[in-house]
Amino acid sequence: MHTVFYAAVSLDGYIAGPNSDMSWAEKYLTSGEDYGYVSLVRQCSAMLMGRKTFEFEADLAPDMERILPTYVYTSQPMRFDGVNTNKVKFVSGPLRDIVAGIEAEAPGKLFVSGGAQLVEGLLAESLLREIVLFVCPEVLGAGTRLWGSAGSDRQLELLDSKMYGSGLVELRYSVR
Secondary structure, three states: OEEEEEEEEEOOOEEEOHHHOOHHHHHHOOOOOOOOHHHHHHHEEEEEEEHHHHHHHHHHOOOOOOOOOEEEEOOOHHHHOOOOOOOEEEEOOOHHHHHHHHHHHOOOEEEEEOOHHHHHHHHHOOOOOEEEEEEEOOOOOOOEEOOOHHHOOOOEEEEEEEEOOOOOEEEEEEEO
16 A cells, blocks of 8 residues: 655654644645645555544544545544544554555555654554655644654655745655
8 A cells, every 4th residue: 555644844853842732844735735645645545544633623623524534543532432523533553554454445645644653653563655745844842752762764755846835835845
């Protein structure tokens, strides 16, 4: 399965600020620019995200209609019992098994959205194929770092880069 991680990251490598705050990146959103999000969603058959990212989205837009079948990676799937979610499945266990299960249910490209631990695990298992980062001209100084030790031995090949008027720089990499 072709897995694509798509996220905003601060200049100093954080995907979330202190207290798991991800709202810092919202100021870089400009009207009329979706940064390739809609195109990527149209190419994908499913989405995999971490629990904190799911909770952030659920707090922001509790009635959001999910376009893709969404799998939320969590060590506490029972925590969400009774949550009324359309097209959402809470999964736990070895990532290799989870990705294989998603591929069996929704073959194609898998959109990975958020979760430093999730990305770390996918890299460690050599399950991540592409990384699309939007580097924001922001220094957070603290929070949740995107990169841990699992990515240190991975070879990345820059496929494309693009600058936006909002100050964001898009970097698209292939993971070898």
